[in-house]
Amino acid sequence: MATNKPSPDWRELQQQWAAAIRAPNQGSLPGVEPRRLAVYQRLVFNNIDSFISRGFPVLRQLHNEQQWQQLIYQFMQQHAAQSPLFADIGREFVAFAQQTLPAVWAQLAQYERMEVDALYAEVDYQLLHATNAAAEPAPSANELLDRVQFRVNPSVQLGVFQYPVQQVSAANPQPPAAAEPVCLVVYRELTSQPHWQQHEAVKFMQLTPLTMVLLETLQQANGSTLRAALASLQPYAVGYQPEQLAQALVTVVEGLMQRCVLFLAPE
Amino acid sequence: MRRAALTPNPIPSLGLGLRREFLDQVLTELPAVAQWEIAPENWMGRGNLAEYQLDYLRDHYPISSHGLSLSIGSQDPLDEAFLLRLKAFLDRFSINRYSEHLSYCSVGGHLYDLLPIPFTEAAAEHVIARVRRVQEIIERPLVLENISYYASAATELDELSFIKRILQGADCELLLDVNNVYVNSINQGYDPHQFICELPSSRLTYGHIAGHHEEAPDLLIDTHGAGVKPAVVELLQLAQQVHGPFAVVLERDFNIPPLGELLNELYELDQQLQPLGEALHGN
Ligand SMILES: [Fe+2]
Numbered sequence: 001m002a003t004n005k006p007s008p009d010w011r012e013l014q015q016q017w018a019a020a021i022r023a024p025n026q027g028s029l030p031g032v033e034p035r036r037l038a039v040y041q042r043l044v045f046n047n048i049d050s051f052i053s054r055g056f057p058v059l060r061q062l063h064n065e066q067q068w069q070q071l072i073y074q075f076m077q078q079h080a081a082q083s084p085l086f087a088d089i090g091r092e093f094v095a096f097a098q099q100t101l102p103a104v105w106a107q108l109a110q111y112e113r114m115e116v117d118a119l120y121a122e123v124d125y126q127l128l129h130a131t132n133a134a135a136e137p138a139p140s141a142n143e144l145l146d147r148v149q150f151r152v153n154p155s156v157q158l159g160v161f162q163y164p165v166q167q168v169s170a171a172n173p174q175p176p177a178a179a180e181p182v183c184l185v186v187y188r189e190l191t192s193q194p195h196w197q198q199h200e201a202v203k204f205m206q207l208t209p210l211t212m213v214l215l216e217t218l219q220q221a222n223g224s225t226l227r228a229a230l231a232s233l234q235p236y237a238v239g240y241q242p243e244q245l246a247q248a249l250v251t252v253v254e255g256l257m258q259r260c261v262l263f264l265a266p267e
Numbered sequence: 268m269r270r271a272a273l274t275p276n277p278i279p280s281l282g283l284g285l286r287r288e289f290l291d292q293v294l295t296e297l298p299a300v301a302q303w304e305i306a307p308e309n310w311m312g313r314g315n316l317a318e319y320q321l322d323y324l325r326d327h328y329p330i331s332s333h334g335l336s337l338s339i340g341s342q343d344p345l346d347e348a349f350l351l352r353l354k355a356f357l358d359r360f361s362i363n364r365y366s367e368h369l370s371y372c373s374v375g376g377h378l379y380d381l382l383p384i385p386f387t388e389a390a391a392e393h394v395i396a397r398v399r400r401v402q403e404i405i406e407r408p409l410v411l412e413n414i415s416y417y418a419s420a421a422t423e424l425d426e427l428s429f430i431k432r433i434l435q436g437a438d439c440e441l442l443l444d445v446n447n448v449y450v451n452s453i454n455q456g457y458d459p460h461q462f463i464c465e466l467p468s469s470r471l472t473y474g475h476i477a478g479h480h481e482e483a484p485d486l487l488i489d490t491h492g493a494g495v496k497p498a499v500v501e502l503l504q505l506a507q508q509v510h511g512p513f514a515v516v517l518e519r520d521f522n523i524p525p526l527g528e529l530l531n532e533l534y535e536l537d538q539q540l541q542p543l544g545e546a547l548h549g550n
Contacts, residue, residue, distance in 0.1 A: 080376030
């Protein structure tokens with residue numbers, strides 16, 4: 001170009017712009033009118049804020065305007081978000097929250113994200129027996145133990161927390177740690193004939209530690225029988241004889257099948 | 268207004284930006300729209316329902332895609348893993364057109380909004396190399412849109428020269444957003460007619476039209492949150508006169524009215540543009 005001025009370094013300029021947008025209090029840019037820079041500061045903040053406020057409604061309620069604004073700016077300044085997808089901004093925020101928020105709220109953020117992850121989970125419906133209702137007649141206790149193979153609903157999100165995160169609310173913002181680990185499952189209620197009009201519901205449930213380990217075990221060995229899972233469960237069922245445990249588990253899996261958490265694998 | 272006469276016959280030439288706010292209604296009623304434009308970043312990784320919805324839409328309409336997070340002008344490394352996923356997504360739904368913004372939205376991580384690339388030779392060279400790489404990976408043309416901006420980061424080149432430099436250097440197509448031209452012409456103080464007339468016709472394959480908000484007489488904000496202003500419609504008419512007809516999509520992303528109202532605006536715009544398009548076709 002026919003100019004004698006040294007060419008400005010565009011990389012340097014991008015760095016300056018990004019810094020000014022992420023830290024609006026210190027943010028000014030040479031040669032840029034403050035009200036014009038303010039447009040960018042507002043656009044970027046509002047956009048990120050809207051995604052996080054919508055994704056973490058309980059956490060949002062626990063902060064007043066000023067605290068929340070501060071938290072979002074902290075996220076913008078301290079966390080280098082890697083995902084280009086908008087649905088992932090919440091996941092980026094959870095990673096940031098683990099470093100930043102008090103443990104109870106960091107765990108609450110994880111829990112709130114489980115709902116989104118369950119909603120957006122990719123499920124291969126072909127791999128599931130269309131529904132458990134299709135398994136007629138219902139398998140007997142012996143079949144459940146030794147013959148049928150289970151698949152965990154692929155949308156299942158399991159969380160083990162120190163705090164009763166499901167009880168956190170504006171009235172109960174920081175409950176003390178629970179005596180026992182708090183085991184929670186969030187999942188999508190899969191339908192037998194999914195199509196574009198089928199908005200599947202997301203469900204929440206508290207689990208006993210034993211049921212939690214059962215689901216983890218079955219998740220890791222998808223297509224496993226209950227009998228095969230038994231050995232790894234014994235340590236969590238102190239005082240149960242193996243046969244007692246087996247019977248207890250049959251009842252548990254029947255409940256989980258009814259609730260759409262467990263499916264029979266197609267034979 | 269001749270609203271009753273606005274029912275398109277048979278199909279309007281204008282497409283519409285798809286929003287989840289009215290998606291179910293679109294899929295149920297299948298209104299007359301030339302095509303739907305979607306943002307892949309709002310559909311990838313969104314589970315089975317999104318997939319079924321898009322399949323159904325695909326069965327009834329042409330779909331084009333308009334990306335938001337490519338960050339073609341950024342100094343952050345090009346996200347090639349994302350581009351491969353994107354290609355798989357576009358292939359999966361047979362979407363041929365992929366457009367993006369001539370801007371950047373990340374520096375040391377994503378900001379999720381569009382910033383103006385400093386208009387310098389070196390930045391243009393950087394963009395050109397990246398556009399070529401993107402086209403290689405996605406095996407489609409990359410159509411670049413002129414963005415709206417509220418302040419310039421560098422003016423070694425003017426905006427028009429910067430855009431032309433990239434279109435030519437990278438051998439890629441232009442998505443002309445006439446609302447962005449209008450907004451920028453007020454914000455930066457240039458002549459929008461001259462800007463449009465000087466664009467290279469052969470590269471202009473696609474267009475956007477949208478509404479904006481006037482924050483101050485010399486500061487317009489490209490909100491996509493209001494009806495299209497007459498001055499912006501005139502710019503589109505001018506663009507089609509000068510460069511020949513091209514496909515146009517109406518964008519509406521905020522203050523989204525009921526679908527029926529939005530469609531009425533679309534059909535009304537269509538009538539304002541169509542006689543021109545027909546005349547041009549006739550020539
Ligand atoms: Fe646009």
